[in-house]
Amino acid sequence: MHHARPLDASATTHWSDAAWALRDRLLTSPQFRRWAEGFAPARWVARRRAAQLFDLLAGFVYSQVLLVCVRVRLLELLAEQGPQSLQALAQQLALPLPAAERLVRAAVALRLLEARPLRRYGLGVLGAPMVGNSGLAAMVEHHEALYRDLTDPVALLRRPDGGGALADFWPYAGAVEPGALEAQDVAAYSSLMAVSQPLVAEQVLQAYPMRQHRRLLDVGGGEGVFACAAARQAPQLEVQVFDLPSVVERAHERFRRAGVAQRCSVQGGDFLSDELPGGADLVSLLRVVHDHDDERVFRLLAAVRRALPVGGRLLLAEPMAETSGAEAMGDAYFGFYLLAMGRGQARSEARLREMLQASGFAQVRRLKTRMPLQTSVLLATAGE
Numbered sequence: 001m002h003h004a005r006p007l008d009a010s011a012t013t014h015w016s017d018a019a020w021a022l023r024d025r026l027l028t029s030p031q032f033r034r035w036a037e038g039f040a041p042a043r044w045v046a047r048r049r050a051a052q053l054f055d056l057l058a059g060f061v062y063s064q065v066l067l068v069c070v071r072v073r074l075l076e077l078l079a080e081q082g083p084q085s086l087q088a089l090a091q092q093l094a095l096p097l098p099a100a101e102r103l104v105r106a107a108v109a110l111r112l113l114e115a116r117p118l119r120r121y122g123l124g125v126l127g128a129p130m131v132g133n134s135g136l137a138a139m140v141e142h143h144e145a146l147y148r149d150l151t152d153p154v155a156l157l158r159r160p161d162g163g164g165a166l167a168d169f170w171p172y173a174g175a176v177e178p179g180a181l182e183a184q185d186v187a188a189y190s191s192l193m194a195v196s197q198p199l200v201a202e203q204v205l206q207a208y209p210m211r212q213h214r215r216l217l218d219v220g221g222g223e224g225v226f227a228c229a230a231a232r233q234a235p236q237l238e239v240q241v242f243d244l245p246s247v248v249e250r251a252h253e254r255f256r257r258a259g260v261a262q263r264c265s266v267q268g269g270d271f272l273s274d275e276l277p278g279g280a281d282l283v284s285l286l287r288v289v290h291d292h293d294d295e296r297v298f299r300l301l302a303a304v305r306r307a308l309p310v311g312g313r314l315l316l317a318e319p320m321a322e323t324s325g326a327e328a329m330g331d332a333y334f335g336f337y338l339l340a341m342g343r344g345q346a347r348s349e350a351r352l353r354e355m356l357q358a359s360g361f362a363q364v365r366r367l368k369t370r371m372p373l374q375t376s377v378l379l380a381t382a383g384e
């Protein structure tokens with residue numbers, strides 16, 4: 001793994017090998033499995049492991065059930081009209097009754113829906129939070145491109161330098177000159193980022209209110225959703241968004257509608273080759289660093305450091321690898337997502353700290369976020 005210590009190629013054995021080999025023999029042995037299933041104290045572990053393994057096998061199917069619910073707007077329908085019978089749902093979704101029943105039963109089993117009295121169905125505990133959350137729905141929809149690339153995951157791992165449906169969706173990842181991307185190249189990903197950014201903005205602004213800052217530079221700030229939220233939270237704050245020219249173009253109208261156009265501005269450019277504008281005492285990088293490999297991240301962090309005065313702050317917010325309780329999100333989900341995108345990796349807090357410190361930042365602190373699965377935040381101070 002990129003952030004693990006380099007493997008010592010000369011070391012081929014370790015004192016603990018025999019113990020691990022014994023454990024592997026036990027867990028792979030059918031006799032041991034039968035014994036564990038039959039022995040009450042071990043049975044719950046065996047059952048839990050079997051269920052976890054089954055979920056790994058079936059995960060794609062569950063994702064597709066969620067996709068159907070989003071596509072036919074089943075959750076919205078139940079939120080608007082309240083619990084419905086199968087017949088009513090079949091009619092409204094234009095599905096044959098047996099198909100509607102199959103979908104509803106699957107969604108109930110996945111807790112997206114719930115059975116209600118009088119043989120009706122309502123929102124389940126996992127379906128209810130999806131309602132009205134266009135960011136989540138758009139995220140679900142765009143996975144179609146990822147799943148196309150994952151049809152042959154071995155080929156994806158062997159693919160030398162990207163190219164695929166998800167790489168087309170995120171053209172800056174593979175572009176030699178990202179600054180030259182045009183409006184039609186960035187429209188799809190930029191809208192997805194704009195609808196999903198409120199979720200991230202909320203987490204970051206809760207973790208770090210910006211009242212003590214004068215000027216924020218949001219690098220890779222997209223269409224300015226975070227800029228608007230920050231400006232609304234901190235009435236003294238001026239905000240500048242730096243992003244590719246064809247992306248920041250899309251921010252002006254948003255600033256005007258949010259009533260923050262007086263304090264918010266944009267600058268278009270390529271953060272890998274252009275200097276970042278100076279004058280800010282706070283820079284933010286939201287969901288930006290994980291898109292790039294180390295060499296580019298070091299270039300970006302150096303540009304951020306040059307743009308800040310000594311003592312200026314950097315907020316780095318994104319989902320991080322090795323997040324406690326969400327380990328699969330970092331190394332499994334983002335590991336393969338970013339592989340399909342063609343560039344980047346989810347990094348652990350420890351690895352990001354190292355990179356920040358090597359780039360002239362000191363006092364790196366992790367700020368508490370309410371939903372670390374979705375966003376973790378590091379706050380760093382520009383050193384001498």
Ligand SMILES: C[S@@+](CC[C@H](N)C(=O)[O-])C[C@H]1O[C@@H](n2cnc3c(N)ncnc32)[C@H](O)[C@@H]1O
Nearest residue numbers: 172178193197220221222243244270271286287
């Ligand atoms: C994953 S999006 C995140 C957008 C936003 N910060 C958010 O959280 O919604 C990454 C952003 O970085 C921008 N970006 C990528 N490469 C860039 C580059 N070389 N120069 C400037 N912006 C770049 C993209 O246009 C995009 O808006």
